[in-house]
Amino acid sequence: PLRLAVPVRAGRLHLPTAGTVLLPEVGDGTAEVHVGPGGSLRVTAGEVTVRVGTAGDEPRWQPTRTLAADDLTVLLEDGDPHRDCHRLPAAGRLDDATAARWATTFAAAWSTVRDETPGHAEELRAGLRALVPLRRSGAGASEASTARQAFGGVAATETDAGSLAVLLVHEFQHSKMNALLDLYDLVDGTRPAGITVGWRPDPRPPEAVLHGIYAHAAVADIWRVRADRQVDGAQAVYRRYRDWTAEAIGALERADALTPVGSRLLRQVAHSVARWPS
Incomplete structure (x- = not known):
């Protein structure tokens, strides 16, 4: 068995991916987490003990849903x-x-x-x-x-x-771009530029434009499929996202604000967009 002293904030002890133990009596204090055989858990704070993972009959335990x-x-x-x-x-x-x-x-x-x-x-x-x-x-x-x-x-x-x-596809494109930006320098920071794009009224920095191109290209692709299937209104939405993406690609190319690696990524997206119907 293992015992860990852990901080409680505002009467809550959150166990990542597992759930939250409610300990209002503790406020900002400390609780003990007991790890038993097979990974069983119980949390003790003063006179209160909560068995983690108990389904239905433990009001102090809020499991993370899936x-x-x-x-x-x-x-x-x-x-x-x-x-x-x-x-x-x-x-x-x-x-x-x-x-x-x-x-x-x-x-x-x-x-x-x-x-x-x-x-x-x-x-x-x-x-x-x-x-x-x-x-x-x-x-x-x-x-x-x-x-x-x-x-x-x-x-x-x-x-x-x-x-x-x-939304899932769109936002995960942003997650992927964030990961790429953590790994590689895609934007030349010595060349700041405000670039006008169709989806925002205000000029955007090159990194934000690259993010938008990557995400909006994926959204355009979804609506392209829906337009092919003759979903009501899909053709207009597809054209709007395709045009936004194509115009932003051209503007970012003219700004010359990307590194060689960033330019290579932009060309790959541009190649895909160019193959789509107008």
């Missing part, structure tokens, strides 16, 4: 205190009915991704680890976010399955 869909299972992360790292605030602990809706929507969205863009499905299967529910900003539209320091996590507001499929 979203399962055929060959992909990810965390529905609504408890980790570090999840609130996006431009929109993270939602609080979901009630059972809301969590069930997320599970149904995610399963349908994953089926859509596999059907429409199997290549992106392979990437998500390899890299997606957690989906973080966000609070709506009040604008009414579906919103999503990716944090550079949280690879493998996508945050999104609750939406329909078709929109969630697009």
Whole structure:
């Protein structure tokens, strides 16, 4: 057996990927985590003992839920205190009915991704680890976010399955680009430039434009498939994203703000976009 003294913050002890122990009596204090045979856990703080992993009959234990869909299972992360790292605030602990809706929507969205863009499905299967529910900003539209320091996590507001499929692909493109930027210098920092793009009213720095090109190309590809299948309204959405992407590629090329490695990546995306119908 192993005993670990761990800090409790605001009456909560979060065990990453597992769940949260509620210890309101402790506030900001310390608890002991006891690791027993077979990896069993119990948490003790004063006179309170919580058996971690107990299903249903332990009100102090909030397990992290999962979203399962055929060959992909990810965390529905609504408890980790570090999840609130996006431009929109993270939602609080979901009630059972809301969590069930997320599970149904995610399963349908994953089926859509596999059907429409199997290549992106392979990437998500390899890299997606957690989906973080966000609070709506009040604008009414579906919103999503990716944090550079949280690879493998996508945050999104609750939406329909078709929109969630697009958001997952879009945001994971940003995750991939963030990983590439951590590994390689893609942008020449000595050549700052404000570049105008179709999806934003304000001029954008080269790195942000490269991010947008990489993500919007994937979204255009999804809507290209939907347009081929004659989904209502898909042709117009496809053209908008394709045009945004193609115009941004040209603007970024003219800015000459990428390194050789970044230019090579941009040419590869441009090659794919050039093959799509106008």
